Amino acid sequence: MLTREVLQELIQVIGIENVLTEKEDLLTYAYDATAAMKHCMPEVVVTPLSTEHVAEIVKIAARHKVPIYPRGAGTNLSGGTIPIEGGIVLSMLNLNKILEVDQDNLTATVQPGVIIQALNDEVVKHGLLYPPDPGTITTATMGGSVSECSGGLRGLKYGVTKHYIMGLQIVLANGEVIRWGGKTVKNVTGYDLVALYTGAEGTLGIITEIIVKLIPAPEARKSIMAVFDDVDKAGNAIAAIIRNKIIPATLEIMDNVTIQTVENFVHAGLPMNAEAILLCEVDGYKEVVEREAVLVERVLKEEGAVEVKIAKNDQERDLLWLARRSALPALAQKRPTTVLEDATVPRSKIPDMLKAIRRIATKHNLQIATFGHAGDGNLHPTILTDVRDEEEMKRVHLAVEEIFETAIALGGTLSGEHGIGIAKMKFLDWEFGEAGVAALRSIKEALDPNYIMNPGKIVRRD
Amino acid sequence: MLTREVLQELIQVIGIENVLTEKEDLLTYAYDATAAMKHCMPEVVVTPLSTEHVAEIVKIAARHKVPIYPRGAGTNLSGGTIPIEGGIVLSMLNLNKILEVDQDNLTATVQPGVIIQALNDEVVKHGLLYPPDPGTITTATMGGSVSECSGGLRGLKYGVTKHYIMGLQIVLANGEVIRWGGKTVKNVTGYDLVALYTGAEGTLGIITEIIVKLIPAPEARKSIMAVFDDVDKAGNAIAAIIRNKIIPATLEIMDNVTIQTVENFVHAGLPMNAEAILLCEVDGYKEVVEREAVLVERVLKEEGAVEVKIAKNDQERDLLWLARRSALPALAQKRPTTVLEDATVPRSKIPDMLKAIRRIATKHNLQIATFGHAGDGNLHPTILTDVRDEEEMKRVHLAVEEIFETAIALGGTLSGEHGIGIAKMKFLDWEFGEAGVAALRSIKEALDPNYIMNPGKIVRRD
Structure with missing residues (x-):
């Protein structure tokens, strides 16, 4: 339980107007976008306005050993922002300034509450691009995106968030403020803590400033849709494109269930029978x-596409991508609960993974729609279910476990872009073994010995 | 002192033929390519033939708390391979197999003893490229290169070693063998230990296998030389190219001292008076x-280049790059000792850094030639001196300190590509403060509590 004393100290630092304690205010901070995850109420939500505020709040949390959870827009998909042990939620939404766009060094400096799209809206004025492109680009914050190391649609050619983070200001678990990295392209000073904090899910400290790398915006683009009457052929075509030394910006797949659902939802002219x-x-x-x-x-025709259509103009192109981006919302309409998974394998194993997902769906009598970033091996098998149906949810959990097992067996990983959070913690030793998990835990304990930083995520106390 | 018992255990694991103990054999392992650095004799050199050997040797070292230093070709430039506390040098040169080139996934899997150029010679057969391109590409090993996070000539467009390392097999300080990462483009499973071990200079564990990302080799290239009668104009031209949304693969600078020395050395037709x-x-x-x-x-002409010459054919192009790659060996002929520094600033600060280097040279009455990777802000001011001249060496050390101070003051970093090693440890708190160095130390101690892994590098015991 949060003591009155802690609350008073928090109010003293950031003012009562930035402190929420009423149940109805706290409620929206009890969950995130992850399906079928228990809700946990924070005891207090505070909204800092500066790095100094964050440092002071962390010092209070450290002194009283109270858990503290940084939170952006709460769009994450592995329970990473749920305040599982009560305590303080730190809403970063008011730290939302784009501090600088530096055209000579091709960098931008932002506060963690900046929405990813807002950054892109700003840099596009200078002919620049911040390439990471998660599905939640219009709502997710930069801080959350760095903490989760968001992936998205452009991973194949442009990489993911970690490839664009050059510098971070971090408030450590003891309240000290450190800058790692900076605006230099090259930096080998000490361990790469910029990389360590990127994707650490807020478990090692709190990000208060971010320097990102920008690139010149591509001057042209062209979108192509290929229709297949056989999922395996589509899977094989992916590796064939890469073998021909083409690295598309984006290379996405949708299976029949997804196509039908999306088409009914957005009427983009997708081939319903493909x-x-x-x-x-x-x-x-x-x-x-x-x-x-x-x-x-x-290449697509050689690999057996029954139709290949190149978008003739911006409108046709935008419609295709609207269709792709509608996959999740469209599927989410079909059943009360949408379990969106993140099965990631080496690109060459996509055909095997697609087959395995179909087999798992049949075995457990579940409806699984699959779409995703096929070009970088990152599929989103999406189970359409109902969290109120306990028996079905048991089958869902079994199916999810089998999907992870298969991904790892195919040389893949537990999570390509959704993170470990609460959702995948128990599977970590499948990938790393006990010694590997112990190594991760030792890093957690080195930087957060009292487990106050977003506790209950990635690794727990032994 | 290494006991007879430890030696016997080592011989039992890898055979007497892979164990060196004679003084004349040990001598070449007492130093690396770093100038003006004290030599330290190891007590034994062992040459493992497998990951299992490495794991067994590390277990022996751990049990007896004996320091252990992995070593590739010894080309590093910050004293990172010097066995500063005696103990075991682990020569990785016989773990030198390219295990796989995977064209569908655009990866290669190699052992740490593979020479960087040997990897490129292999992948070029498939039309692929491993972009990191340090000056020592024909001699340095992949293991050393990953441990130091080598930079090189292609950093501006292609990034550095860390951008190409997808997976690592590591022998931890307790002898456990772990795989981090793999062949998937996306991976957010746990903390990013692939990134943490890349550039960790062997202080957190020993790399025994490496999965790298490859890219399709560019089909064409063109080299351009621009001559300036003013260093500042050259410095300004760099940012101007980037502002025009061109990201060259390589953008290098040489100052007058370097030009004259190189031209006398290779006769490439460089303009002696530029x-x-x-x-x-x-x-x-x-x-x-x-x-x-x-x-x-x-752009170069607009920025005041007095001559711009585009190489007309392969021969002209190769001659230009031979000239650039000869900078260090040519300068090394001029005086007995060559102190090659690594001053790294944001690209826009290159003109300021060039000016500061000239000022520092004059102030301390030293001959400093400057060349380097101007496009990514990474300069190599090179002090031509004589280690036997104690008075001059005092001035050299003062100049080096001022170069680092200036780089940090300009928003740069202590090391862009040479690493911290022994050479720059004492300056770490200039960049990170005491709290930052303490955070680095906590990571060292989490993964190597007894300081047996390449001790005396990056951070020491408090």
């Missing part, structure tokens, strides 16, 4: 885009 | 290369 479609976008200089589009079209 | 030259290479699809070369030429 077993699978691939959506591909190439970008860069316009000459390159022309060349690559032709080559991609040829 | 104050500075920029060497630039653009690469990619041939249409893009044409477009970018024209634009780079225009």
